[in-house]
Amino acid sequence: MxxxxxxxxxxxxxxxxxxxxxxxxxxxxxxxxxxxxxxxxxxxxxxxxxxxxxxxxxxxxxxxxxxxxxxxxxxxxxxxxxxxxxxxxxxxxxxxxxxxxxxxxxxxxxxxxxxxxxxxxxxxxxxxxxxxxxxxxxxxxxxxxxxxxxxxxxxxxxxxxxxxxxxxxxxxxxxxxxxxxxxxxxxxxxxxxxxxxxxxxxxxxxxxSTPSEKAIGESIDEIFQNIKGRIIIATFASNIYRMQQIVRASYLNGRKVAVVGRSMEKAMEIGIETGYIRAPKNVIIPSEEIEHYEPHQITILSTGSQGEPMAALSRIASGVHRQIKAQPNDTVIFSSSPIPGNQEGINRIIDLLYRKNVEVIINGPVADTHTxxxxxxxxxxxxxxxxxxxxxxxxxxxxxxxxxxxxxxxxxxxxxxxxxxxxxxxxxxxxxxxxxxxxxxxxxxxxxxGLGIGSTGSKLIRERKVLSEDGLLSVILSIENGELKRIPTVVSRGFIYMKSSETFINEIQEFTQSSYNTNKIKGFSEEKLKNLVETELQDYIYEATQRKPMIIASFITI
Ligand SMILES: [Zn+2]
Structure with missing residues (x-):
């Protein structure tokens, strides 16, 4: 072309x-x-x-x-x-x-x-x-x-x-x-x-019209003036201007700023390097030093404004963050708006924060924290x-x-x-x-x-979807001279719990055995036989459970 x-x-x-x-x-x-x-x-x-x-x-x-x-x-x-x-x-x-x-x-x-x-x-x-x-x-x-x-x-x-x-x-x-x-x-x-x-x-x-960044800066300033405890504020790590406004509101209100979350730390580094983030000396502190200050002297600038489960804010809210745990009298500010699809994750975090009696401020009619x-x-x-x-x-x-x-x-x-x-x-x-x-x-x-460009296609995604929804069932058949030598081994991941499903597993074993034996007589190739066992087992399991796990039949020749 x-x-x-x-x-x-x-x-x-x-x-x-x-x-x-x-x-x-x-x-x-x-x-x-x-x-x-x-x-x-x-x-x-x-x-x-x-x-x-x-x-x-x-x-x-x-x-x-x-x-x-x-x-x-x-x-x-x-x-x-x-x-x-x-x-x-x-x-x-x-x-x-x-x-x-x-x-x-x-x-x-x-x-x-x-x-x-x-x-x-x-x-x-x-x-x-x-x-x-x-x-x-x-x-x-x-x-x-x-x-x-x-x-x-x-x-x-x-x-x-x-x-x-x-x-x-x-x-x-x-x-x-x-x-x-x-x-x-x-x-x-x-x-x-x-x-x-x-x-x-x-x-x-x-x-x-979209509101000006400056209006948000003034609003953040005002919000900061009225908070007595620790401030934990989450925004997009790419919004360097917002980060600067948060840093500024912090030092104007006698607060130090600790940055948590890898992308936010990187953004802060680049922001300072390029001169877009400016602060008097010693305003930005390592997160290990938070404990050296009173709550009203601390702002924690965090990732996770979209409710991402692995980001710092989520970990702070659920109490698994290494250094920072949400506590009563903290105020968490979302200086962001939810990207469609992320609202649920954000709500989950807000709920966790409410459980810990943390004050939560989001962008909306009450407070302008984002534009x-x-x-x-x-x-x-x-x-x-x-x-x-x-x-x-x-x-x-x-x-x-x-x-x-x-x-x-x-x-x-x-x-x-x-x-x-x-x-x-x-x-x-x-x-x-x-x-x-x-x-x-x-x-x-x-x-x-990972490192692959385009190696994961839509077929693989479909397989992952099946695995994530109905799990995997594998049957292993040991064959000697075309004859089944043992009762097939059944392995399940994410489909049935093996220990409590003994009867069903026995049924699967029996069905697999008879499926193999009836199809083998017809003289099919091994590949074809495998496919037949898989499809018949699929139908059988769907009939019994209304579920469609991924089914893999493996033949081991003795
Ligand atoms: Zn852009």
Missing amino acids: NLNTVLKTDEIGIFALGGLGEVGKNTYVFEINNKIFIIDAGIMFPDHYLLGIDYVIPNYQYLIENESRIVGLFITHGHEDHIGGIPYLLKQAKIPKIYASGIAVDLIEHKLMEHKGLQAPRIIEYKAHHKFRFDEVEVSFVRLNHSIPDMFGIVIKTPHGNIFHTGDFKIDYTPVGPHAELDKLAKIRAKGGVLCLLSDSTNALIPG SGHGAQNDLMLMLAITKPKFFIPMHGEHRMLKEHRELAISMGMKPENVLIMDNGDVAAVTSDKIKLIGKVPAGDVYID
């Missing part, structure tokens, strides 16, 4: 290998005059039904087959759903250069160090004012606001017009860090305009109004979010035929006067399980 043969010379090819119809594994590809520009290489965290899968990455087949035409990988910001796929992409395709900015560079470097032996290309650190030329194409950057520092939208200037990829953004008039360069966007609009906009759709279903990094409808409409694109591709969102974003654009006067809703793999061809779908490239989910 090579789009080069499909695209006409004046056509720009635009497609995503991840990020359309989902929130995660953002990977966008732009093909301009035979050159391939990639924006972001993210991972997605697996759903609960993907048992044992660590991450999901896109199918990189197209990039592997066309690697000689790849110019570079441009990173908008350092979130996992934008950089997490980099090591796996590098293992499969040659990427000449990675362009990233600020804290994203540190996060990528840390990530690459975890993958030993990886041949990584040079990371070029871009600044807001930098421009990179690739013959007739020029790439430049527009600083926007998000929930991590150094988030840049990317402008690709082509002979046919400007493409603007927003990355993740919200409109924040009082950001914690530098202001967004909305003026730059206005300038692009004035000079040639925006031919095609790709814009973040994550919060397209949410009316109004999203993604723009709500007003923010998205402002982006559309400033850039006034000729063509528009809503990106970064599930299908209904993309559709709602499209409606917003149409309500502002965009022609419906100029807005394209796409799925991963759909290829759009864009010229100065047309946008249309022209075909598909391979795109799909690839599972990362």
Whole structure:
């Protein structure tokens, strides 16, 4: 597959290998005059039904087959759903250069160090004012606001017009860090305009505007002033600005900060290294020193805001954390909002905390402890109004979010035929006067399980599902010259409890024996015999128990 043969010379090819119809594994590809520009290489965290899968990455087949035409990988910001796929992409395709900015560079470097032996290309650190030329194409950057520092939208200037990829953004008039360069966007609009906009759709279903980070900082300050005991506060380890606000509220209120949870410790290290987290000396203390202070002098900054069972907060709540145990007069603050699917785990932790008479504060009408990094409808409409694109591709969102974003654009006067809703793999061809779908490239989910890339397929996942729901039953048959020599051995894991199921096990043994003997007479091969014993046993067990464990028949020839 090579789009080069499909695209006409004046056509720009635009497609995503991840990020359309989902929130995660953002990977966008732009093909301009035979050159391939990639924006972001993210991972997605697996759903609960993907048992044992660590991450999901896109199918990189197209990039592997066309690697000689790849110019570079441009990173908008350092979130996992934008950089997490980099090591796996590098293992499969040659990427000449990675362009990233600020804290994203540190996060990528840390990530690459975890993958030993990886041949990584040079990371070029871009600044807001930098421009990179690739013959007739020029790439430049527009600083926007998000929930991590150094988030840049990317402008690709082509002979046919400007493409603007927003990355993740919200409109924040009082950001914690530098202001967004909305003026730059206005300038692009004035000079040639925006031919095609790709814009973040994550919060397209949410009316109004996303609250400013600063408002949350003030609210956290206020909450801290009124708490007398220990504060345990959980947030996303990637939200460096929030971490800084928590550190600041702590020292302003005479508290030391101890960090718990591996990802939070790493984020704190990178935050301090890059200067985004600043605190007077000795404010950040090792968690071993918590005991040296009074409860009102302590803030514990913790992972686990999504109720993850292995994270620090969950362990603190259930009393199994090595150093910290929740106690009465503690206050636990969730500086986060639940990602869909995680509410149950969070409720479980809150319940545990209530049992220990711990005060719990969550984001909601009573307290503002969190704001999203993604723009709500007003923010998205402002982006559309400033850039006034000729063509528009809503990106970064599930299908209904993309559709709602499209409606917003149409309500502002965009022609419906100029807005394209796409799925991963759909290829759009864009010229100065047309946008249309022209075909598909391979795109799909690839599972990362331990060190294996894609070695765990959907068949394995189905097997794990069967094992997790109904367990395993194995029968071992000892055979000499085709004759069964012993009563078959029955082994069960997760299906029946062997010790208390003697009668049933005897029945299984008898059934297996007769199944083998009746089928053997028909002269089947060993393989076929095995299959027959397994299927007949399956039916027998289903009849008896209404359950379908995984059944394995093994023949041992004596
Ligand atoms: Zn992000």
